[in-house]
Amino acid sequence: MKPESDTIYVDALLPLMEHFYTIQGEGYHSGKAAYFIRLGGCDVGCVWCDVKDSWDAVRFPKVSSEDLLKKVQDSGADRVVITGGEPLMYDLTELTAKLRKAGKKVHLETSGAYPLTGTWDWICVSPKKFKAPLESVLKRADELKVIVFNNSDFEWALSHADHVAVDCKLFLQPEYTSFSKMIAPIVQFAKKHTEWRISLQVHKIMNIP
Numbered sequence: 001m002k003p004e005s006d007t008i009y010v011d012a013l014l015p016l017m018e019h020f021y022t023i024q025g026e027g028y029h030s031g032k033a034a035y036f037i038r039l040g041g042c043d044v045g046c047v048w049c050d051v052k053d054s055w056d057a058v059r060f061p062k063v064s065s066e067d068l069l070k071k072v073q074d075s076g077a078d079r080v081v082i083t084g085g086e087p088l089m090y091d092l093t094e095l096t097a098k099l100r101k102a103g104k105k106v107h108l109e110t111s112g113a114y115p116l117t118g119t120w121d122w123i124c125v126s127p128k129k130f131k132a133p134l135e136s137v138l139k140r141a142d143e144l145k146v147i148v149f150n151n152s153d154f155e156w157a158l159s160h161a162d163h164v165a166v167d168c169k170l171f172l173q174p175e176y177t178s179f180s181k182m183i184a185p186i187v188q189f190a191k192k193h194t195e196w197r198i199s200l201q202v203h204k205i206m207n208i209p
Helices: 065-075 093-101 153-161 176-192 202-206
Strands: 013-023 033-039 062-064 079-083 105-110 122-125 143-148 169-174 196-198
Touching: 013 065, 013 202, 033 065, 062 065, 065 093, 079 093, 093 105, 143 153, 143 176, 153 169, 169 176, 176 196
Parallel strands: 033 079, 079 105, 105 122, 122 143, 143 169, 169 196
Antiparallel strands: 013 033, 013 062
């Protein structure tokens, strides 16, 4: 699988905000054990972002791909999720190659705003209005997960579903602070557009990372 090029940073060291072994709480792989690597740095700027502390990359230590691999191996995890921030601000070719060589399944969570690098077992694209996703990344998505903050997000979801592969899994996820307001409209939308499924942030219900 040939990665795309021209990301912002090409650096063997990556700014590591946090890392932890937990249960995937969202989307298609919800409920599965996974080791999360959250990289610092994001310029997408979602007003409702629940990890705004990740935005400033200079706050976080730079870590090598080899060190990240060791953390994953020490945990015993067989599935790794690379998230952010916006992880595609960095060239992830080296990190994904090391993880896959070690037999790990490697998943990406991205807004799709930067070109794709790395080799992935699963790509989740969660497009944001604040910085549009690239067509080339949308076409590679295994999962399209649209965060629903207000009623205009339903049309936003439909417009992006036109640009993914026919077998891409489609999810609507209520923005956490807007859950009580948006869950009923989401249910009605999913009943009408049956190709869409509902994703809930079950890790927050379980009170785990």
